[in-house]
Amino acid sequence: MIVCKACGNQMQPCCSRLFDDRYGYPGYFDIQVCQHCGLYQTAPPLRENEIADLYTRYYPRQDMNAGNIKRNVVPEWGWFATAKQWFTGNHRIHFMLPRANKKVLEIGCGDGRSLLELKARGYDASGIETDKNVGAMAKELGLTVHIGTVENCDFAPVSFDYIIANQLIEHVVNLDSFLEHCKTLLKDNGTMIVSTPNARSIYRKLCGRAWINWHIPYHQQVFTKKSLALLLQKHGFSLTKTTIITPTAWTLHQLHALRTTHTMGIQDPYWNKKENSATGGSAPKTFMQKVARGAKRTFFWGIVAGITLVNRVVDAVRQGDCMVLHIQKR
8 A cells, every 4th residue: 555645645546657758767657646635656666775876877967068057057137037937937946036145955956057046146055966977067166066865965954044946856755854854954934945846737637648747757756736735734834835837848848748659768869958959950051941940940939939828828727837836934
């Protein structure tokens, strides 16, 4: 019997024999759902000692380049940045924070570019990342990043004004331990902000097994607002604000998933960054090639604009793909 991590009720079968359709991790997994709070859980769950190996070997960060990361960091604020973030469906928490001289910890900081962006906004920013490939990159970028988990980090208790987790909590195996350690690190008047897929999303209902946010086995659970609120309450947190936002890129990824046949154990080239381009191909040389390239780009951006408008309507009725939640100690 599998028990719901949020409310303790028994889970029920939902989907069977799903697999990693992005990076080729071998094995089949099932999805189970709690009929009481709506939480979805991956079964069997990953073991703690499998996590570092999973992200180090299968997530595409082996070829990171510090120079490219620095060049791609462009601090964004002002009205244009706000309009751009609305258009793209921004769910990245570091773009939402106001410029301030405060301490922030990002759990699951990836290649470190978000920490550089936080520093540009005035923050004293540190990170935690399980992927061992990030360690050397963090040193090269001059960043403070603990390679490991929040449970084994050595940051001082009650020292952070903000703890942020972009698309992280759905990856966590032991949610109880994770939240208790976050509470220890957060100041009494501090705020924890998380973004995570929304299990009430209309795209989950429409796409079924092909919904990209099952993301087996990296996502160990997918939350509803109710299930996450119950879990937070159990650990002395309260949910103060919830925003629903659907990133345009997610919908483009979803369209790819719907039109592609995947094989267990085989990596999808689409998720290789060198090949994941909206327009692709070499630079056009002749006049007609340039015309064709321009037409292709015009068509693509027309599709993007249509997707954006649909997503903003979906978000307005609280059926979007992503939740951004502000959390405080009680």
